[in-house]
Amino acid sequence: DSGVTQTPKHLITATGQRVTLRCSPRSGDLSVYWYQQSLDQGLQFLIQYYNGEERAKGNILERFSAQQFPDLHSELNLSSLELGDSALYFCASSGGSGTEAYEQYFGPGTRLTVT
């Protein structure tokens, strides 16, 4: 158990809908990362937040947005869903000092199926 929690575990929704994925980082971790994993694209970095501020952006679609709240939990919002958005969405967190600050610990993921 990495200490990172994600809800829900599974999500099935229709095209065009909007969903929100939630992530709680390990206790004390200030950084939260979102990744998308699909069979054809592999593990793709989406976005990173550090202590409430957006730190880095990857291949995140405009239909997707994220935020990190004062209690450090984060939400990933996916809207106007398409079949191709079906994937595993992982949240990871990191914190500590020295090299520990770079170690990312992944949550169990949310499996999104768009029908």
Added chain:
Amino acid sequence: QQPVQSPQAVILREGEDAVINCSSSKALYSVHWYRQKHGEAPVFLMILLKGGEQKGHDKISASFNEKKQQSSLYLTASQLSYSGTYFCGTEILTDSWGKLQFGAGTQVVVTP
């Protein structure tokens, strides 16, 4: 910018050794290694921050050649529990801190 991993897959008998390579076309700040078992989240193995540094985790170790922008993961005396897909994640020197680009993964199967 995605690093290239090789081989794509390897099948080992328990006790055998294997090497997984990860190379980038960009100058790297760090290389991270993760293992993912089917249906589970990636699990952090180790991070290499300096060129030429080797790190170890049980009988799994790694090296990082900063000049060649390459890293290798060494599975020594493999155990059944080593089975899974291994990913390298790279942080490019000129990119944002924490932004990892992952390779396509190397599937490792260890048989009795």
